[in-house]
Amino acid sequence: MTSSDKTKVLLVEDEVIIARDIHHMLTNTGYDVVAVVNTASEAIEKAKELKPDVVLMDIMLEGKRAGVEAASYIYFNLNIPIIYMTAYTDQITVEQAKKSEPFGYLLKPFEERELRTTIEVALYKFKMENRLKEREQWLSTILTSIREGLIATDAQGRITFMNPLAVKLTGWPEDKALGQSLNKVVKIIDENKQKIIKIPLKDLHSGSQFVFPPRCLLANREGHLIPIAPLISPIENEKQVISGVVLTLADITAQRKAEEEQLKSLEKMTKAMIGTIQALASTIEMRDPYTAGHQRRVALLSAAIAEKMRLPQETIEAIKLAAEVHDIGKIHIPAEILSKPGQLSELEYNIIKTHPQVGYEVLKNIEFPWPIAEIVHQHHERLDGSGYPQGLKNDQILLEARIIAVADVVEAMASHRPYRPAKAIQEALQEIQKNKGKLYDPEVVEACLSLFKEGYILQA
Numbered sequence: 001m002t003s004s005d006k007t008k009v010l011l012v013e014d015e016v017i018i019a020r021d022i023h024h025m026l027t028n029t030g031y032d033v034v035a036v037v038n039t040a041s042e043a044i045e046k047a048k049e050l051k052p053d054v055v056l057m058d059i060m061l062e063g064k065r066a067g068v069e070a071a072s073y074i075y076f077n078l079n080i081p082i083i084y085m086t087a088y089t090d091q092i093t094v095e096q097a098k099k100s101e102p103f104g105y106l107l108k109p110f111e112e113r114e115l116r117t118t119i120e121v122a123l124y125k126f127k128m129e130n131r132l133k134e135r136e137q138w139l140s141t142i143l144t145s146i147r148e149g150l151i152a153t154d155a156q157g158r159i160t161f162m163n164p165l166a167v168k169l170t171g172w173p174e175d176k177a178l179g180q181s182l183n184k185v186v187k188i189i190d191e192n193k194q195k196i197i198k199i200p201l202k203d204l205h206s207g208s209q210f211v212f213p214p215r216c217l218l219a220n221r222e223g224h225l226i227p228i229a230p231l232i233s234p235i236e237n238e239k240q241v242i243s244g245v246v247l248t249l250a251d252i253t254a255q256r257k258a259e260e261e262q263l264k265s266l267e268k269m270t271k272a273m274i275g276t277i278q279a280l281a282s283t284i285e286m287r288d289p290y291t292a293g294h295q296r297r298v299a300l301l302s303a304a305i306a307e308k309m310r311l312p313q314e315t316i317e318a319i320k321l322a323a324e325v326h327d328i329g330k331i332h333i334p335a336e337i338l339s340k341p342g343q344l345s346e347l348e349y350n351i352i353k354t355h356p357q358v359g360y361e362v363l364k365n366i367e368f369p370w371p372i373a374e375i376v377h378q379h380h381e382r383l384d385g386s387g388y389p390q391g392l393k394n395d396q397i398l399l400e401a402r403i404i405a406v407a408d409v410v411e412a413m414a415s416h417r418p419y420r421p422a423k424a425i426q427e428a429l430q431e432i433q434k435n436k437g438k439l440y441d442p443e444v445v446e447a448c449l450s451l452f453k454e455g456y457i458l459q460a
């Protein structure tokens with residue numbers, strides 16, 4: 001064995017004869033005594049300089065317990081294990097010595113075998129302790145560096161651990177949060193229901209799963225709301241015993257912001273697309289001055305009817321947009337026919353009747369959040385199947401189309417058309433009343449009639 005493989009021992013002993021004896025024993029047993037010193041300050045100096053594997057330290061140096069102080073410094077600052085040698089076993093000395101967390105005691109006088117065993121046990125303990133420290137350090141680094149707030153509880157749901165991000169998110173200092181109930185420190189709100197979620201700790205301890213709702217907010221200690229994605233799971237030890245829960249909180253503020261931006265730009269795009277279609281639809285009205293503003297007026301009346309029927313906002317939007325472009329198919333019809341005064345021939349009327357189909361063809365490939373093309377397709381269908389182009393009946397016709405059909409008829413009759421002078425609004429209302437249930441949806445007719453009864457006026 002070369003001297004570099006041997007365990008290096010620093011011997012601190014102020015009694016020359018004893019020092020010589022121990023030195024001899026150590027060398028005999030195969031240790032490398034790197035230095036023998038007799039004062040506390042020398043011990044520190046040599047430990048720094050020679051970096052021994054272990055220090056054999058006499059507690060009493062120069063008549064004082066000076067060894068304890070030096071040992072503490074060497075262990076805590078230089079991370080070298082200490083073994084005390086002492087001839088005294090009084091309680092005060094032992095208590096003092098304990099503070100430096102020694103790895104062994106040797107009561108003088110001792111034998112070679114005892115010396116060897118004590119050193120080997122101390123070195124083993126020291127190695128294990130270092131390994132444990134490293135592991136703890138590693139775990140703590142992971143828990144600290146993880147980009148999610150992490151909170152652990154005991155079996156009673158009391159907080160036992162919080163990583164720095166959890167402290168930051170909740171606004172609770174760790175020392176204040178430890179020992180508190182998880183539900184007191186972590187207030188998670190179900191964003192859709194606007195309700196605080198009580199984490200069912202008891203259920204979790206009995207092994208059941210708990211899934212948070214899709215949109216959650218964390219209300220921190222100062223009352224700020226932070227969008228989060230929480231996850232909770234039981235902590236199960238190797239014996240499958242649940243000893244608590246672990247909650248992770250991912251701050252999704254940035255993600256939410258990006259989603260909102262995306263939604264905004266989608267809305268912007270949809271608006272731009274709708275604007276384009278409306279512009280296109282209004283070109284028909286330019287070719288047909290008699291119907292100028294017809295689609296807009298039908299859209300306003302349709303929306304008013306839908307509102308009267310208490311339909312959801314989404315449906316009202318769809319009806320309004322579809323009505324604004326419902327005659328877009330007229331783009332395909334020669335202007336002479338569109339603006340022809342007097343009665344139309346059967347052929348001319350048949351050409352006019354192609355417009356819902358053409359409108360459908362124009363719109364069907366545009367992706368709307370609503371069935372706009374279908375609604376436009378069906379706006380001339382009638383309940384009894386007498387409409388066109390498909391001759392659909394009753395529920396085969398979309399409600400949106402049934403609403404536009406009524407508004408279309410009322411607006412058309414009340415306004416001037418090339419082939420028919422404007423009839424009074426009263427006549428228009430009589431027409432829908434007369435054909436309620438036959439051609440027109442009775443509920444839609446009722447809504448329309450009561451609108452006019454309440455004073456609804458068609459826009460100019």
Ligand SMILES: [Fe+2]
Nearest residue numbers: 326327379380
């Ligand atoms: Fe039409």
